[in-house]
Amino acid sequence: MHYKELKQAWAQLTAPGAPFEIAEVEVRGVKLRAYKNAPPSVREFWLSTAAFGERDYLVYQDERLTYAQAHAQVAAVANWMLRQGVKPGDRVAIAMRNYPEWLLIYWACVCVGVAAVGMNAWWVADEMEYALQDSAPKILFLDRERLQRVHERPAMAEGIKLVGVRIEDAPAGLTPWAEVVATGGPLPEVKVDPDDDACIFYTSGTTGRPKGAQLTHRGCINNLFNLVFSGQSQALATALGTGVPIDPNAPAPIPVALLTTPLFHVTANNCGAYLVTAAGGKLVLMYRWDAGEALRLIEKEKVSAMSGVPVMSRELLTHPDFAKTDTSTLLSLGGGGAALQPDLVAKIDEQVATARPNTGYGMTETCGIITSVSGDLFVGKPASCGPAMPNFETRIVGDDGQELPQGQVGELWVRGAPVIKGYINRPDATAQSITDGWLHTGDVARIDEDGFIYIVDRKKDMVLRGGENVYCAEVEACVHHHPAVAECCVFGVPDTRLGEEVAAAIVLRPGQELHVEALREHCEAHISKHKIPRYVWFLKDPIPRNANGKFLKRELRETLKLDDAQAVLV
Template identity: 55%
Template sequence: MYQQLAQVISQMTAPGEMFEIRETEVAGQTLKTWALAPPSLRDMWLGTASHGDKDYLIYQDERWTYREAHEQVARIAGWLTANGIGQHDRVAIAMRNYPEWLLTYWALASIGAVSVGINAWWVADELEYGLQDSAVRMIICDRERLERFAEVRKALPEVRAVAVRTDTVPEWATPWSAVLQSEPSIPEVAVDPEDDACIFYTSGTTGRPKGAQLTHRGCVNNVFSALFATLSQINAQAMIEGKEPTNPVGKSQPQPAAIIATPLFHVTANNAVAHVFTITGGKLVHMYKWDAGDALRIIEEEKITNFSGVPVMSREIINHPEFAQRDTSSLRILGGGGAPVHADLTEKVMRRGGATLPAQGYGLTETCGIAASSWGIFLNDKPSAAGRILPVFDVKAVDAEGNTLPTGETGEICLKGPQIIKGYLNRPEATAETIVDGWLHTGDIGFVDEDNFVHLVDRAKDMVLRGGENIYCTEVEVAIFKHDAVAEAAVFSVPDERLGEEVGAAVVPVEGLALSAGEIRDFCADKLAAFKIPRYIWILDTPLPRNASGKFVKRELQNTLDIAEAG
């Protein structure tokens, strides 16, 4: 079957085909790129005007066609330009997954400005850090984020605010209605493929997130990678099963439709879902918050064809008591990323999903989205694999000294390609450490097999992967250690059936001082987003185990501490 997959890939990437690959000089390196990928997100967005009266954005009882969305994007672009936002300027988007998120994003891309995706769960202190670090000139935010910005705006006197979906707008903010009253106008700008398109923050091991600089080249190549990932494996499966291949985004097929289920300030929702469905004339349905029952209703009513979130969401959909009662026949893909899709979930999708195929994507913020994928029979055959590396990427596993390892040997996974970020904003040392001679050191430990599928076995970085959210243990430890009664603290992952992993912390109080798990959580409430606060906390009266170099041995804590005894 892998011979047929390789044959399909060779045919699809041949000269003159839609997914032709060419070599391109990028910052002194020769990289493989998709030949037909547009040069920028501006070009990509402007090209979608041809979708006209097709449904584009849906939120509850509100609907936008592509025509209506283009008009509003042009009005937003006109307002931004009239208010001093120009090419390369940075503007923060801080809100729930409202349609205004994407409308603002496309307006910024259209004028060559840079979107800074703000984590909507950040508390005021984290918000202040992100806005200062990215040096934004403006923040466009909803009611909750506006309230948090109000707490820190004195430290950011040059940052203007625009208020979305709130009845109360302070005098220092501009209401969204005023923005939409502007004349539609998109200025002519020449966007370089290596210009920053957006900045997304990824958790850092030093206690503060790092702003990853995603380029226009990286983002548009990711769109083609995501499309190729789907079409190549679907076509290969059809060949293996003796069926005629079908193009799921072809004119004879139903309109592609997806739910925006994960946050748009991450590459999964923004790059892998929103970008892809926009360029293909698809429909995007926004949810106020995740609810599997509501997702099933949306799948039935809006004829959703693809669902991609963190794997726990797909699990909750097929395990929901209404799954059998709802019409899910439109669903072609049910998958996930940001965490492993376990073998039992793949089997359940294939067994209970009818014509629905299970899917898994592997990528990072640092790859602008997807770098590898596995679908249908290939995911079922290699359930432990993260996916087949996309053909515009080079991949290798290296040992601790950076030496390339033979096929099948385990080391750190490294990637090179057009989707690798430019670097980390204001972090030259972190950039140089992570991207070496064009190779991204992912921090993931694994191996590449003979079929070019990458298998992940561990993570080099000290991290908890909670429902697709990266939580770096050092950041949580920094917050806990600020408590005067804490002598020692170690933060680590605890297995969780629903979210994959939860945050655990072992804490030793200062001798003579009392401390409780509840006090630690309360203390961290204004220092960490709620999802980072440890769910399991053990208050210990003996020192934490250490190795010869004095570091805490977290593995020993994970193996010996009883969840039932946690506070």
């Protein structure tokens, strides 16, 4: 399966003078591995894509935007923001669906040293208010649905300039998008430091509130280089293994990617959008995920790559229209944000004649991928998520904090240029998660003799529902706010479609009653719908605990049967 050849390819591509040469740089007092040839900031990267001119860049329903048009609008947005008094180092928030404007605002922000705050579009008013207070943006770009959340709680947007995107009948106090892009002008000249914040992406916190991760320009660019390196190293390994050389004069194919996951996540933004933009490719956006619509777009736009959470690939393959849809342009199909199950790896390889399976493992805290694998290398080790990229050092660490020998199971720690600066306003959380540059991933793993990583469990108390991290503590805190609840324990249960679903065991206070409809209503006011428990058991006995007073979640998973759930929230 060319694992020996992969090591040879790796050595060739990262050698001194090679395109992916690795150097050590000092960042925040720690020496980190980074790509020597990486541009210093995302600004330089975006400017380089102006060369793609009249190629299609963004496609959304019947709308098309070329690279030239996108560059003009990005410059206009940047000029408008600076005229509003926004300065490098400030923050600007984006709260909307995957509209083309999302990416235009993002590129405008990073080009003038402003951190783009990606607001989770699933958030309810309570969550949105928290993130706005935490990140303190000067401007909030939002669509109609997010504007409704602001109207529910107007105080959350006090002191923030609001811009309405795709809101034709803009109410007073809301600047219309058309006014912003009418500003025009060339992109302002701004010097951006590699370690400035490029964006703030929120990741659910174990303490009940999400944490704003600071993704730097250096981290985002190093993640892009990881993505490109992964493709080139595996192609070179295959060439070395088969004896069929790569033609250096062959024109590079122009990628067409279907973006299926939200742009406020690193999966769609830092991995999907960055990689395709770097190659001058076309990004096809969707209003919401629908397997039938995805198949239609794959055929119409000649999509070459689709990556989302694994359930999306599975739903594509099992859709009634799959057999009659032309998917011959697909070259890769896979998933991230959750493990790609071994059976799905085989199904992709067998059912899509032109496509090879691929996956990556990463985190918001690493600006994107830590590992990546595809094709024969993935088929040969379908339970693995691939080797860590060259700008990462890796450790497997035991409970005592000591590094374990190769092959043993422990927590995965990684260190390298893509690791975030920290969490805004949360020095305690930063200190707990990052030690001397080493990020504690919270994932239990092992590394085999070829350097391939296998994620075997999670150390963190969370449910991975369709690629979304749902932290049990956050949901428990919400349920406990209900006056009828005495105890609540939230945990994950297996789900064939989403991988895991959220479940809760609840003990009520003496003499209290709580109906499932009232519980749902209570939860909807405080947390996003995807976090609300799908399965609920109202227990008469106290929830079992260990000697330290912690709930025995494994025991609950084993003893509480889904068929016996006293209430099921749909």
